Amino acid sequence: MQERQTKQKQIIYDALKTLDHPTATEVYGYLHESYPSVSRATVFRVLGGFAAGGKALELRAAGDETRYDYNVMPHYHARCLQCGKVADVEATGVPTEALAITADHGFSVEGYSVEFFGKCPTCQKKS
Ligand SMILES: [Zn+2]
Numbered sequence: 234m235q236e237r238q239t240k241q242k243q244i245i246y247d248a249l250k251t252l253d254h255p256t257a258t259e260v261y262g263y264l265h266e267s268y269p270s271v272s273r274a275t276v277f278r279v280l281g282g283f284a285a286g287g288k289a290l291e292l293r294a295a296g297d298e299t300r301y302d303y304n305v306m307p308h309y310h311a312r313c314l315q316c317g318k319v320a321d322v323e324a325t326g327v328p329t330e331a332l333a334i335t336a337d338h339g340f341s342v343e344g345y346s347v348e349f350f351g352k353c354p355t356c357q358k359k360s
């Protein structure tokens with residue numbers, strides 16, 4: 234049992250790396266054909282576990298299913314408002330001014346994310 238769980242985790246992690254910022258549903262859809270024994274519930278649970286354990290980032294956005302990112306190094310994102318695609322932006326840097334203001338509001342900050350949104354190249358071509 235333990236061994237099977239470890240194998241399933243590895244399969245799901247590999248899918249997370251192959252697919253670009255996928256949702257749990259996308260990971261499940263991707264794996265379903267080759268690994269019918271991996272259930273939808275398992276995919277959700279394992280991805281949630283990766284996020285809780287610091288092996289993946291959770292990208293939440295209103296109106297979109299939570300996406301997962303195996304790249305846990307600080308980086309920014311660009312999100313397409315039309316198709317939902319999320320791309321990495323190779324930029325880092327804590328917005329220290331905003332961080333200080335947040336602290337002034339009494340929040341203890343545990344992380345931050347920077348996201349640009351607009352249209353991806355494919356969607357720009359379509360319109
Ligand atoms: Zn798009």
Ligand SMILES: [Zn+2]
Nearest residue numbers: 302304320321
């Ligand atoms: Zn990313």
